[in-house]
Amino acid sequence: MQGSSEKEESKRKNIRNARNGMQFRLYLIFLGLVIGIMVVMVIVQIIYTKNQMRENTKYQLQNIARNISATYGTNAYDSSIRATINSNQYVVRTMTEKGDILLDTNKLSLYIHWPDIDISIAEIRQELDHSDGYFYLERVDSEDITWIIYGQVVARWDGTREILLVAQNTLSEVQRMREQIKIMLFVLVIVLALCFFVCWFLSKSYLRPIRRITENARELAAGDYSVHFPKDSYTELNDLSETLDLAVDQFANYEQLRRDMIANLSHDMRTPLTMIKAYAEMIQTISGENPQKRDQHLDVIISQADKLSEFVNASLDLAKLQANAMPLDRTVFTLGRLVKYTMEEMQLLDKTIHVYRTHADENCKVYADVKRIKQMLQNLISNSQKYGGDVIEARVTRSREGIRMEIGDNGEGIPKDKLHDIWTKYYRINPYQEDTASAGVGLSIVKEIAELHQLKYGVESDEGAGVRFWFVFPEYVE
Ligand code: ADP
Numbered sequence: 001m002q003g004s005s006e007k008e009e010s011k012r013k014n015i016r017n018a019r020n021g022m023q024f025r026l027y028l029i030f031l032g033l034v035i036g037i038m039v040v041m042v043i044v045q046i047i048y049t050k051n052q053m054r055e056n057t058k059y060q061l062q063n064i065a066r067n068i069s070a071t072y073g074t075n076a077y078d079s080s081i082r083a084t085i086n087s088n089q090y091v092v093r094t095m096t097e098k099g100d101i102l103l104d105t106n107k108l109s110l111y112i113h114w115p116d117i118d119i120s121i122a123e124i125r126q127e128l129d130h131s132d133g134y135f136y137l138e139r140v141d142s143e144d145i146t147w148i149i150y151g152q153v154v155a156r157w158d159g160t161r162e163i164l165l166v167a168q169n170t171l172s173e174v175q176r177m178r179e180q181i182k183i184m185l186f187v188l189v190i191v192l193a194l195c196f197f198v199c200w201f202l203s204k205s206y207l208r209p210i211r212r213i214t215e216n217a218r219e220l221a222a223g224d225y226s227v228h229f230p231k232d233s234y235t236e237l238n239d240l241s242e243t244l245d246l247a248v249d250q251f252a253n254y255e256q257l258r259r260d261m262i263a264n265l266s267h268d269m270r271t272p273l274t275m276i277k278a279y280a281e282m283i284q285t286i287s288g289e290n291p292q293k294r295d296q297h298l299d300v301i302i303s304q305a306d307k308l309s310e311f312v313n314a315s316l317d318l319a320k321l322q323a324n325a326m327p328l329d330r331t332v333f334t335l336g337r338l339v340k341y342t343m344e345e346m347q348l349l350d351k352t353i354h355v356y357r358t359h360a361d362e363n364c365k366v367y368a369d370v371k372r373i374k375q376m377l378q379n380l381i382s383n384s385q386k387y388g389g390d391v392i393e394a395r396v397t398r399s400r401e402g403i404r405m406e407i408g409d410n411g412e413g414i415p416k417d418k419l420h421d422i423w424t425k426y427y428r429i430n431p432y433q434e435d436t437a438s439a440g441v442g443l444s445i446v447k448e449i450a451e452l453h454q455l456k457y458g459v460e461s462d463e464g465a466g467v468r469f470w471f472v473f474p475e476y477v478e
Pocket of ligand 1: 379384387388409412414422427428429443467
């Protein structure tokens with residue numbers, strides 16, 4: 001039961017997908033377009049043809065009436081009417097304006113009769129009085145057939161006008177119109193067939209590459225970063241493929257980075273914990289009674305606990321900054337003084353020997369969160385202590401862009417291809433360097449703080465020639 005309902009659902013999904021597919025939409029658009037154009041053409045044709053035919057009929061009726069009236073009163077009159085009605089399905093009637101019928105087709109032909117139409121003598125007289133001696137009327141007979149009637153005065157006897165009426169029904173018009181519609185329907189069928197062919201061709205040539213791209217994207221989603229997107233003859237699809245290829249490279253990089261991070265993280269947390277446990281056990285079993293050894297072991301425990309807590313604190317700080325959970329508390333302060341003070345403070349805490357140089361313009365004021373800028377400076381100076389050479393240098397200068405702050409050293413520097421990665425969380429150039437307390441988040445915190453302050457920032461480095469981190473603050477002007 002369950003299986004059949006799943007089948008039903010997947011069938012419905014397939015239908016839904018097909019209905020939303022480009023191919024189906026393409027067919028629909030073309031179909032709509034063709035039908036729309038044909039309908040407009042049919043309407044235009046009907047209106048145009050109808051008017052044209054009506055005008056033709058009127059013109060012919062007038063000509064016939066003129067020919068017949070030319071023989072009026074002569075012996076040729078009857079035969080001219082007969083010839084007309086037999087060949088062209090016209091009906092003719094001659095009558096006086098008092099309503100007396102003088103002659104009509106009923107008297108001359110067995111087949112063609114004056115139609116049963118409602119047209120009074122008063123009406124005819126009124127038409128004649130308001131025209132130049134001729135008129136047209138349109139009437140529907142008892143069988144619902146439309147007739148066009150032409151009337152004109154042909155003679156006058158004792159002041160009484162004699163009128164000739166010639167009429168023809170519009171059945172031939174309708175017939176012709178039907179034929180034309182038939183031709184149009186035939187054209188419609190051909191155009192539709194053509195349209196289906198064009199759709200099929202277009203969808204084949206457009207959709208095939210799109211389907212191939214989708215296929216590859218599916219493989220990518222399944223974690224296969226070796227896929228490559230096919231190139232095609234369409235520029236747009238080529239662009240898409242190239243962009244996706246770039247994305248695949250990025251994904252592969254991120255995946256690698258993620259693996260490295262997990263490896264580094266587990267190493268960073270596991271090593272101090274293992275050491276703490278091992279040394280605690282050693283105190284318990286071996287060195288507990290020996291104060292000198294016990295102190296040595298306790299020192300290791302304390303330094304490993306420090307490492308661990310530094311790692312956890314830095315990670316928490318970064319998480320808070322990234323989650324915007326540490327809103328900036330901005331004040332106006334002199335950046336030069338803060339840099340000078342932080343350099344001195346870091347020098348006091350420095351366990352190794354470095355030369356500290358500070359060139360700070362102490363007149364430059366900025367509007368920023370002093371605590372966070374200090375944290376940024378501490379991270380940068382601490383990095384120079386760990387990875388730099390023997391000189392650590394800080395500068396605060398006024399430049400055209402604003403107030404430029406630089407922290408640098410004369411150490412090994414950073415390879416050009418790693419300059420982008422160092423800002424990434426948990427990234428370290430030498431992840432297994434044991435002698436430095438390193439969590440790989442120092443520069444991520446620096447980056448986060450710089451971006452929260454909307455500072456321009458960057459790093460310049462040549463391998464073997466030291467490194468220089470720079471930041472530009474807008475100057476605070478009172
Ligand atoms: P860490 O906790 O490892 O110092 P950071 O995010 O502060 O993490 O730095 C990332 C990496 O950038 C460091 O592991 C180091 O390899 C490199 N780095 C940072 N500062 C310097 C520097 N002044 N000189 C050379 N390399 C540096």
